[in-house]
Amino acid sequence: MDTSIWRPILYLIGVMAFAGVNAAWLGWCERKGAGHIQRRIGPKEVGPFGLLQPLADGIKLMTKQLLVPQGVDGILFRVAPVLAMIPAITSMVAIPFSATVHARPIELSVLLIFALASIGMMAILLGGWASNNKYSLISAARSVSQNVAYEIPMLVTVITIVMLSGSMNLEEIALQQQGGFWNWYIFPIAGQSIAQAVIMPISFLIFFTCSVAETNRAPFDMAEAESELVAGHMTEYGSMGFGLFMMGEYLNIVVGACLTAVLFFGGWDSPLPFIPSGVLWFVLKIYLLIFIFIWIRWTYPRTQIYKLLNLSWKILIPFSLAILLLTAVFIKIEGILI
Amino acid sequence: MTEPILCTPDETFVLNLGPQHPATHGVLRVKLTMDGEYIVEAEPVLGYIHRMHEKMAENGTFAQFMPNTPRMDYLSALSFNQGYCMAVERAAGIEVPERAEYIRTITVELNRISSHLLWWGAFLLDLGGFTPLLYAFDDREKILDLLEHVTGSRLTYCYYRFGGVYNDIDDEFTTGTREFIKRLRSRMPSLYHDLVTGNIILIKRLRDIGHISPEVCRKYGATGPVLRGSGIEYDVRKNEPYSIYPELDFDIPHYPEGDSMARYMVRMDEIEQSLRIIEQCLDKLPGGPVQAKVPKTLKPPAGDCYAAVEAAKGTFSCRLICDGDKKPYRLKLRSPCFSNLSLFGEIAEGMLLADALAVMGSLDLVIPEIDR
Amino acid sequence: MNEYWRDILYGTKSLFIGLKVTGPEFFKPVITEQYPHFVPVMKERFRGHIELTRNEETGGSNCVVCGMCQRACPSSCITVEGEKPEGSKKKVLTKYILDFTKCSLCGSCVESCNFNAIQFSKEYNLASTNKSDYIFDLVKRLEEKR
Numbered sequence: 001m002d003t004s005i006w007r008p009i010l011y012l013i014g015v016m017a018f019a020g021v022n023a024a025w026l027g028w029c030e031r032k033g034a035g036h037i038q039r040r041i042g043p044k045e046v047g048p049f050g051l052l053q054p055l056a057d058g059i060k061l062m063t064k065q066l067l068v069p070q071g072v073d074g075i076l077f078r079v080a081p082v083l084a085m086i087p088a089i090t091s092m093v094a095i096p097f098s099a100t101v102h103a104r105p106i107e108l109s110v111l112l113i114f115a116l117a118s119i120g121m122m123a124i125l126l127g128g129w130a131s132n133n134k135y136s137l138i139s140a141a142r143s144v145s146q147n148v149a150y151e152i153p154m155l156v157t158v159i160t161i162v163m164l165s166g167s168m169n170l171e172e173i174a175l176q177q178q179g180g181f182w183n184w185y186i187f188p189i190a191g192q193s194i195a196q197a198v199i200m201p202i203s204f205l206i207f208f209t210c211s212v213a214e215t216n217r218a219p220f221d222m223a224e225a226e227s228e229l230v231a232g233h234m235t236e237y238g239s240m241g242f243g244l245f246m247m248g249e250y251l252n253i254v255v256g257a258c259l260t261a262v263l264f265f266g267g268w269d270s271p272l273p274f275i276p277s278g279v280l281w282f283v284l285k286i287y288l289l290i291f292i293f294i295w296i297r298w299t300y301p302r303t304q305i306y307k308l309l310n311l312s313w314k315i316l317i318p319f320s321l322a323i324l325l326l327t328a329v330f331i332k333i334e335g336i337l338i
Numbered sequence: 339m340t341e342p343i344l345c346t347p348d349e350t351f352v353l354n355l356g357p358q359h360p361a362t363h364g365v366l367r368v369k370l371t372m373d374g375e376y377i378v379e380a381e382p383v384l385g386y387i388h389r390m391h392e393k394m395a396e397n398g399t400f401a402q403f404m405p406n407t408p409r410m411d412y413l414s415a416l417s418f419n420q421g422y423c424m425a426v427e428r429a430a431g432i433e434v435p436e437r438a439e440y441i442r443t444i445t446v447e448l449n450r451i452s453s454h455l456l457w458w459g460a461f462l463l464d465l466g467g468f469t470p471l472l473y474a475f476d477d478r479e480k481i482l483d484l485l486e487h488v489t490g491s492r493l494t495y496c497y498y499r500f501g502g503v504y505n506d507i508d509d510e511f512t513t514g515t516r517e518f519i520k521r522l523r524s525r526m527p528s529l530y531h532d533l534v535t536g537n538i539i540l541i542k543r544l545r546d547i548g549h550i551s552p553e554v555c556r557k558y559g560a561t562g563p564v565l566r567g568s569g570i571e572y573d574v575r576k577n578e579p580y581s582i583y584p585e586l587d588f589d590i591p592h593y594p595e596g597d598s599m600a601r602y603m604v605r606m607d608e609i610e611q612s613l614r615i616i617e618q619c620l621d622k623l624p625g626g627p628v629q630a631k632v633p634k635t636l637k638p639p640a641g642d643c644y645a646a647v648e649a650a651k652g653t654f655s656c657r658l659i660c661d662g663d664k665k666p667y668r669l670k671l672r673s674p675c676f677s678n679l680s681l682f683g684e685i686a687e688g689m690l691l692a693d694a695l696a697v698m699g700s701l702d703l704v705i706p707e708i709d710r
Numbered sequence: 711m712n713e714y715w716r717d718i719l720y721g722t723k724s725l726f727i728g729l730k731v732t733g734p735e736f737f738k739p740v741i742t743e744q745y746p747h748f749v750p751v752m753k754e755r756f757r758g759h760i761e762l763t764r765n766e767e768t769g770g771s772n773c774v775v776c777g778m779c780q781r782a783c784p785s786s787c788i789t790v791e792g793e794k795p796e797g798s799k800k801k802v803l804t805k806y807i808l809d810f811t812k813c814s815l816c817g818s819c820v821e822s823c824n825f826n827a828i829q830f831s832k833e834y835n836l837a838s839t840n841k842s843d844y845i846f847d848l849v850k851r852l853e854e855k856r
Contacts, residue, residue, distance in 0.1 A: 034469075039472060299731075301465040401784075402782070404784070496817060
């Protein structure tokens with residue numbers, strides 16, 4: 001490992017650039033995706049294929065007045081949007097883009113990413129509370145209860161993966177899945193036991209549903225899309241405060257897609273052994289998963305808040321706990337037989 | 339069933355679902371007294387778009403009121419055209435030729451389908467699904483193109499005249515309509531029912547929400563899909579037949595549950611029944627004139643006439659009182675959405691706000707029609 | 711308990727069916743018209759504001775200033791004036807003003823004209839910031855169209 005001063009700086013610039021480009025241009029992807037699902041063209045006037053649209057949106061947001069209403073908690077109001085962006089960018093440090101392209105190998109990277117995700121959740125509550133607005137507070141509280149409810153099955157599923165691979169290091173987990181798509185944890189046919197090939201897809205579905213709910217995307221977007229009355233915790237924010245919240249949300253989607261790719265789809269591994277692996281496969285997998293996020297958003301109507309919590313507490317948590325138990329049993333049986 | 343929540347006045351707050359709101363279609367204000375998330379009392383406040391249509395009728399001749407009729411419920415404008423024309427024709431004793439009746443039926447059923455398609459898209463927009471709106475508008479564009487080809491307008495059609503219709507239809511219209519029927523029938527199972535009706539999220543949001551019993555319907559005079567969704571099989575086209583409906587073969591869909599899902603299914607089935615009616619009319623279309631001979635200034639004999647039609651939202655009826663002059667003495671218009679909205683105050687007690695919005699969407703309200 | 715399992719199985723299946731419906735729609739061609747770049751052609755019976763029909767022989771209008779359109783209009787948009795030149799029994803049209811801000815495109819005027827003097831135009835691109843732009847002088851328009 002090159003220990004010169006250039007490595008951290010290059011990676012810092014690289015991570016910031018990747019995060020910045022994604023946060024802005026994911027908006028373009030979403031609008032184009034939504035447009036084509038609805039049989040229309042998305043943005044097309046600004047630049048070729050509308051590619052400069054995020055720049056135009058950014059300029060618009062920056063030139064608007066940054067209004068701080070009266071009676072708000074000054075520091076918290078200004079800090080909340082920034083606090084929504086920070087965890088997402090910082091999580092990029094721990095994600096292995098390939099065996100060699102890796103900002104900083106961290107032993108407990110899974111734990112780090114989930115700890116940072118909780119800070120992002122706190123930013124929503126701070127934004128809602130500091131707004132001095134009854135409805136913002138109610139919808140922020142609702143959004144936090146939704147996030148807490150969906151974090152539990154997500155963590156239990158991740159514990160299952162950690163048990164299978166034996167390490168909390170994301171790079172280690174990806175290395176265990178090398179060699180071809182039959183090694184990937186989503187459908188481990190060549191894995192430790194055939195019985196796991198049956199329960200792991202269910203585990204993936206639970207994890208994916210939870211990541212859609214964690215990032216406050218439809219069909220679980222009570223917090224942002226017309227929380228029946230107003231825009232939720234983002235009501236009192238104008239211009240770049242709102243812009244930062246939206247960019248934070250898109251970055252959370254990217255982090256969620258990266259996590260899914262590493263945990264279930266083998267990271268940078270290529271599906272067939274004779275095609276070389278690399279960063280390109282990782283990026284391809286992330287964008288396919290992001291396309292599925294967008295696809296899901298534009299297909300389903302919104303759930304209702306109590307049905308949403310019902311889904312988590314009554315269905316996802318029992319199922320994920322059962323899968324955890326079964327996985328532990330299978331690993332023990334393998335251990336005794338071998 | 340929802341029970342009213344009892345609480346002291348200090349614990350409630352008044353929320354204004356104001357005249358401008360993305361979920362109330364039009365300028366409707368609902369004063370909600372809420373206890374936390376639950377609604378204690380709901381009071382619709384109307385009148386923000388009252389334009390005095392009934393008074394305008396008294397100021398002009400019978401023919402000069404024609405452009406007002408589509409502006410009330412602009413989504414099913416031809417039904418309103420038909421109701422008014424029928425009232426005047428009954429008052430003046432004008433006989434409508436058969437070809438005109440068939441053309442009227444074809445166009446009014448096409449209009450009913452387009453109104454239900456727009457309702458479907460807008461209802462799902464309220465519930466958070468943005469895509470079905472555009473799929474519905476794709477089909478609705480075809481209907482609007484067909485009707486533009488015949489009448490010249492796309493939304494507020496002033497097409498019927500006393501004694502018939504303004505223009506005749508041609509082969510391009512009939513072939514276009516047949517193609518449209520085939521296209522919609524092929525798209526219904528996948529794009530409409532698979533994507534939306536069978537979706538578990540939608541079922542959870544609509545089933546057992548907003549239960550309206552037949553007694554409540556009778557108390558407030560609700561008609562149309564609201565009544566048929568509570569189990570009562572009442573349709574003006576079958577119970578008080580007019581035009582050529584006695585000769586056509588169609589069913590009246592009705593579901594006994596009375597919740598939002600039942601009203602949703604009633605409207606989806608009505609689209610299919612309308613397609614059946616249009617097919618039969620196209621097969622049986624006779625030749626002949628499209629407008630009877632009517633004097634330029636119509637002076638019906640003094641009397642009191644009533645005509646009711648089945649608009650897309652319910653029973654639309656006109657009561658016309660003439661006194662031998664060339665202007666009506668009094669024209670009373672009964673709009674179906676007014677009665678449908680009035681039961682909202684009673685059923686909204688004890689509901690969550692999100693459910694109340696879903697119920698309002700399932701009632702299919704068009705506010706300009708309520709306020710006239 | 712049965713209903714719980716049925717809900718889960720049916721629910722998951724319905725969600726995948728929903729995705730299967732919207733997925734292929736992503737790859738199908740676009741159905742919208744790109745309006746400023748692609749200008750639609752109006753249908754034959756399209757109701758734009760009314761205009762005077764040109765009489766092929768005289769080059770003027772067919773209007774005999776009977777005033778039927780003015781009487782038939784529900785919104786009092788039309789003002790017709792004419793004068794009788796010397797030696798002629800028929801009136802000649804001098805002024806035909808249409809106040810388009812009140813017109814509802816009902817067609818009563820076109821229907822009531824027995825002389826085929828007015829017809830619907832195909833104009834739809836009428837945006838302006840000035841109300842006076844919508845008071846159309848139809849005689850002048852007929853002359854300008856020449």
